[in-house]
Amino acid sequence: MPEATASDNGSGGVQIDLFSGNRMANLTSMEKIRLILDGVRDGNIVILEEGLSPDEESKLIEVTMAEISPDEFNGIEIETYPRSQTADQSFLDRLMGRQSTQKLTVIGPANQIQTLHKDENLISALVSRK
Amino acid sequence: MGLLTDLRDSISRVVDRLFSESEPKRIGIYGPPNAGKTTLANRIARDWTGDAIGPESHIPHETRRARRKENVEIERNGKKVTIDIVDTPGVTTKVDYKEFLEHDMEKDDAVRRSREATEGVAEAMHWLREDVDGVIYVLDSTKDPISQVNTMLIGIIESQDLPVLIFANKIDLEESNVERITNAYPQHETVELSALEGENMDEVYAKIAEYFA
Numbered sequence: 001m002p003e004a005t006a007s008d009n010g011s012g013g014v015q016i017d018l019f020s021g022n023r024m025a026n027l028t029s030m031e032k033i034r035l036i037l038d039g040v041r042d043g044n045i046v047i048l049e050e051g052l053s054p055d056e057e058s059k060l061i062e063v064t065m066a067e068i069s070p071d072e073f074n075g076i077e078i079e080t081y082p083r084s085q086t087a088d089q090s091f092l093d094r095l096m097g098r099q100s101t102q103k104l105t106v107i108g109p110a111n112q113i114q115t116l117h118k119d120e121n122l123i124s125a126l127v128s129r130k
Numbered sequence: 131m132g133l134l135t136d137l138r139d140s141i142s143r144v145v146d147r148l149f150s151e152s153e154p155k156r157i158g159i160y161g162p163p164n165a166g167k168t169t170l171a172n173r174i175a176r177d178w179t180g181d182a183i184g185p186e187s188h189i190p191h192e193t194r195r196a197r198r199k200e201n202v203e204i205e206r207n208g209k210k211v212t213i214d215i216v217d218t219p220g221v222t223t224k225v226d227y228k229e230f231l232e233h234d235m236e237k238d239d240a241v242r243r244s245r246e247a248t249e250g251v252a253e254a255m256h257w258l259r260e261d262v263d264g265v266i267y268v269l270d271s272t273k274d275p276i277s278q279v280n281t282m283l284i285g286i287i288e289s290q291d292l293p294v295l296i297f298a299n300k301i302d303l304e305e306s307n308v309e310r311i312t313n314a315y316p317q318h319e320t321v322e323l324s325a326l327e328g329e330n331m332d333e334v335y336a337k338i339a340e341y342f343a
Contacts, residue, residue, distance in 0.1 A: 054289035057282050058255050061223055065252035068225055070241045075224025078278055110224035115278075 014045060014112070014127050021050035029056045033063050040076055040109050041067070045127055051080050051105040075110040079123045154201055154212040155342050156261060160254070160287075161268035162279055163220025166299040168197075170268055170325035171217035174338075175199045177331065183217050195219070195250050196257065206332070209339040216262065219250035221283055258286060264293040264342045271298040271322065272305040275314040284315060293341050298322045302329060 017039050024032055032052065037060075039046045052060060064076050081103050106113075106123055117124040159167045172182040183197045199215045225247050230240035258265075265287050269275050287294050296315055298308040302324040312320045321337050323330040 054282075054286040055259065058259055058286045061221065061282075062252045062255040064223055065225070065248040065255070068244070068248045070227050070244065074226040075222070078223055078282075080278065080281070110226070118278075 012129055014129060015043070016045045016047065018047045019049060024048060024050060029053075029059060032056060033060050036060065036107055037063060037067065037076075040107055041073055043109055043112065045106065045108040045113065045125075048105040048107070051103040073109070076107055077110045077113040077115065077125075078105065078107045079115050079118055079125065080105045081118075081120060081123065154214045155263040156216055157213045157264045157266060157338075157342055158216045158218055158254075158258060158262035159266045159268060160218055160221060160258065160283060162270070162277065163222060165220065165268045165270045166325045167220065167268045168217050170266070170297065170299065170323075171197070171199070171215050173325045173328060173331065174204075174215060174334075175202060177335075178202045178204055183215065195246065196254055204335050204339050206336040206339040209336075209343045211339050211343040213338070213342060216257070218254035218257070219247060221251055221254060221279055223279060225251070258283075259290065262292065264295075266295050266297055266338075267318075268297045268299050268325075269311055270300050271308050271311060272300055272303050275311045280314075284318070288317075294318055295337055295341050296320045297334070299325055302327045 019035070024035075027035065033056065036046050036048075051057075060076075060078075067073060068075050104123075106125060108125070108127065112128050114126045114128075115123065116126050159171050161167050168183065175181055175183050179199065179202055181199070183199050196216050196218045198217075201212055202215055203210065203212050205211075225244045227237070227240040227244035230243050231237065235243070267280075267284065267287070269280065284294070296311060296318045298306075298311045298320050300306055301308060301322045308320065308322045319337065319341075321330070321334055323334050
């Protein structure tokens with residue numbers, strides 16, 4: 001997937017940041033989380049070509065909770081295609097607690113994004129302006 | 131994280147569990163807000179120790195700090211286990227203090243409650259990665275179980291190789307649909323119950339003794 005940024009903030013639109021798997025692969029877990037939360041706190045919708053690992057998802061929730069503040073930031077909305085079942089994991093992956101991150105993930109500010117529909121092939125979301 | 135660090139951590143987790151057989155198992159009760167986690171924790175604690183763990187309420191995030199009941203001995207069908215029950219706040223990715231205003235709270239109280247809730251969820255997530263030996267995942271059987279938070283949490287629990295039992299709570303309610311839960315998470319055993327009414331608690335205790343012993 002190409003890495004792209006569509007920006008129309010000057011006219012009150014919604015910016016969408018799409019991060020390629022390659023871009024994220026070179027980042028540490030905390031760098032990924034920072035990148036996501038900085039974007040979302042600016043009011044952007046962040047789309048990851050490849051999602052986060054379970055450990056990173058857990059840390060994303062933890063850091064999000066630490067940053068919630070009244071009348072400023074009330075958290076994130078996150079949607080991912082259903083994770084493929086563990087049957088396709090290798091024994092080593094299971095032993096090490098690793099799971100495939102081959103899944104597109106959409107993350108946005110909780111007060112701006114509302115999921116309308118999700119199934120194995122489609123995430124449909126309504127994004128409102130601030 | 132590097133390959134060697136991953137491997138070392140994984141081996142360390144396994145070794146820790148092997149050598150902690152005689153210690154009480156720390157069983158975290160996780161799930162979304164208002165699934166009945168505290169009601170269940172209180173039911174278990176009362177049945178086996180005579181004491182409750184914490185207050186129950188229909189207001190979301192009544193449990194804002196994890197509460198622990200230590201050394202709860204559960205025995206069923208010849209199997210016996212001693213556990214520390216850790217009742218955790220409902221996990222979510224968002225907390226808006228304005229939701230609490232709908233429950234006749236003043237703004238200051240609502241803000242304080244939301245701050246405590248966020249701290250509690252962060253703490254619960256941290257413990258899930260570091261400090262629990264098994265998980266009871268409580269779902270409200272009247273609601274759709276396939277939410278992003280549930281899917282993520284169960285994925286996180288699986289990645290830790292923690293034993294997990296899914297409890298389909300609130301079967302006393304007419305809208306209860308346990309099948310939706312068994313279909314959503316077929317890789318885990320689901321036990322139906324009503325923590326409020328005490329329905330099916332014999333099977334609940336049998337499964338706890340079987341899974342966590």
